[in-house]
Amino acid sequence: MISERILVVGGNAAGMTAASRAKRLDPSLAVAILEAGPRIAYSICGLLFAIEGKVGFEDLVLFTPERLANERGIEARVHCEAIEIQPSRKRVVARNRKTGEREAHAYDKLLLATGYRPLSPGVEGTELQGVFTASRLEDGEAILSWVGAASARRAVIVGGGYIGLELAEALLTRGLEVTVVERAPSVLHTLDPDMARLVEEELERKGARILTGRIVKRIAGASARVEAVELETGGLRLPADLVFVDVGVTPRVELAEKAGVRLGASGAIAVNEQLETSVSSIYAAGNCAECVHLVSGRPMVIPLGTVAAKQGRIAGENLAGRRRPFTGALGTSVVKVLGVTAASTGLTSEAAEREGFRTVATAIEGRFQASYFDSGAPGKVKVVAERGSGRLLGAQIVGSASGAMRIDVLAAAITARMTVKDAAQLDLAYAPPAGALWNPILVAMNALAREM
Numbered sequence: 008m009i010s011e012r013i014l015v016v017g018g019n020a021a022g023m024t025a026a027s028r029a030k031r032l033d034p035s036l037a038v039a040i041l042e043a044g045p046r047i048a049y050s051i052c053g054l055l056f057a058i059e060g061k062v063g064f065e066d067l068v069l070f071t072p073e074r075l076a077n078e079r080g081i082e083a084r085v086h087c088e089a090i091e092i093q094p095s096r097k098r099v100v101a102r103n104r105k106t107g108e109r110e111a112h113a114y115d116k117l118l119l120a121t122g123y124r125p126l127s128p129g130v131e132g133t134e135l136q137g138v139f140t141a142s143r144l145e146d147g148e149a150i151l152s153w154v155g156a157a158s159a160r161r162a163v164i165v166g167g168g169y170i171g172l173e174l175a176e177a178l179l180t181r182g183l184e185v186t187v188v189e190r191a192p193s194v195l196h197t198l199d200p201d202m203a204r205l206v207e208e209e210l211e212r213k214g215a216r217i218l219t220g221r222i223v224k225r226i227a228g229a230s231a232r233v234e235a236v237e238l239e240t241g242g243l244r245l246p247a248d249l250v251f252v253d254v255g256v257t258p259r260v261e262l263a264e265k266a267g268v269r270l271g272a273s274g275a276i277a278v279n280e281q282l283e284t285s286v287s288s289i290y291a292a293g294n295c296a297e298c299v300h301l302v303s304g305r306p307m308v309i310p311l312g313t314v315a316a317k318q319g320r321i322a323g324e325n326l327a328g329r330r331r332p333f334t335g336a337l338g339t340s341v342v343k344v345l346g347v348t349a350a351s352t353g354l355t356s357e358a359a360e361r362e363g364f365r366t367v368a369t370a371i372e373g374r375f376q377a378s379y380f381d382s383g384a385p386g387k388v389k390v391v392a393e394r395g396s397g398r399l400l401g402a403q404i405v406g407s408a409s410g411a412m413r414i415d416v417l418a419a420a421i422t423a424r425m426t427v428k429d430a431a432q433l434d435l436a437y438a439p440p441a442g443a444l445w446n447p448i449l450v451a452m453n454a455l456a457r458e459m
């Protein structure tokens with residue numbers, strides 16, 4: 008017998024996790040997902056690797072609606088866009104994107120997991136053929152087929168975020184000339200400029216051109232096709248057969264807003280710790296919802312799959328009748344760009360100052376293996392703390408993949424609200440092929456302790 012009807016809008020990281028968790032905890036629930044796109048449960052995070060050719064696009068689809076129904080007893084409707092929520096009638100009106108037909112779906116509890124969409128740079132020319140953004144697998148397929156069909160040789164990437172830089176690697180590997188244009192003084196806003204410089208140098212070493220502190224004036228075209236990117240600064244004109252725009256994201260909240268669901272100051276859906284919105288029986292999770300930053304304490308958008316999945320899990324538990332809190336996130340992230348991997352957690356020095364902290368920071372070079380085992384270049388570790396209290400606020404590592412992944416130790420330390428002195432005492436493992444006697448994290452903590 009069905010106990011309650013759970014309806015989820017959005018069938019990816021947050022929505023899929025929530026639906027699966029709720030159904031697992033209470034099999035008597037009728038759980039259904041409405042997904043506007045053609046697929047559910049796709050790993051958009053693998054998109055750039057499919058463009059590069061390391062994996063196939065279909066490898067990135069983790070569940071089809073048929074498998075989801077058979078294996079988990081969850082109904083998923085694709086091409087099904089929710090267009091209106093009627094909270095007083097507890098139903099959602101949806102439109103089939105293929106047939107145009109409308110249908111109403113009743114719910115006892117509703118989860119909004121509509122994610123985000125890429126921001127437009129707000130310049131002329133974004134509608135030209137050959138100009139792309141990435142938020143769906145179809146975007147990646149379109150980029151790859153354009154590279155072939157247009158015999159693209161020159162790519163300009165507008166925005167030096169991690170997605171743009173992953174695409175830079177994919178296109179360099181495919182033999183294109185790549186220029187990255189970034190309006191900030193450095194790429195990757197999750198790193199301070201001194202750390203981001205290491206990533207820029209790696210891109211430059213491998214043939215990319217990095218133009219920081221430059222603003223795009225317009226994207227120019229001829230016969231509806233992209234031809235060049237024109238910059239405000241210096242009047243530079245960059246010829247381009249392909250332009251990729253990655254200038255930030257905005258939460259998809261129109262559906263919620265129309266239904267009277269309250270938005271927070273960040274522009275995303277405001278939720279309490281149980282991920283309930285301001286409207287009874289409506290929850291929100293994933294990148295359409297706010298997430299408290301564990302260092303600043305401020306609700307914000309942290310557009311990461313890790314955050315979406317964790318919020319989805321908690322939302323699923325609460326949809327199934329539990330009362331679990333989601334306490335927040337640090338925005339811990341990692342990106343591999345050619346031969347370097349860059350990771351960060353918490354706040355950068357710059358972000359911490361903007362949040363009102365008085366900071367002290369240090370960066371050290373070190374090896375994550377004994378020097379006689381480690382043939383590669385040393386990595387760099389930066390730690391940021393609050394001046395006075397010594398509370399850890401953030402950390403960044405740029406180096407090898409295994410070195411950068413040690414960021415997780417620092418994420419745990421920051422979550423535990425450790426001070427620099429506490430973290431300097433962490434008992435970290437060592438054997439020559441796997442670690443260093445003096446783990447660079449401990450070296451960085453000791454160096455920072457001297458500056459406090």
Ligand SMILES: Cc1cc2nc3c(=O)[nH]c(=O)nc-3n(C[C@H](O)[C@H](O)[C@H](O)COP(=O)(O)OP(=O)(O)OC[C@H]3O[C@@H](n4cnc5c(N)ncnc54)[C@H](O)[C@@H]3O)c2cc1C
Nearest residue numbers: 017019020021043052088089121122293294311312313315
């Ligand atoms: C190229 C790329 C690489 C990435 N790499 C990483 C990474 O390495 N690590 C990481 O942590 N994060 C990464 N991310 C970010 C991560 O993918 C997102 O944070 C995550 O997908 C957000 O999950 P979500 O469920 O909140 O939203 P989404 O994944 O965006 O899913 C929302 C779903 O809702 C559907 N939808 C929206 N509106 C409606 C509606 N009205 N009706 C029905 N359906 C609707 C959408 O079609 C979409 O399928 C990457 C993102 C991109 C684009």
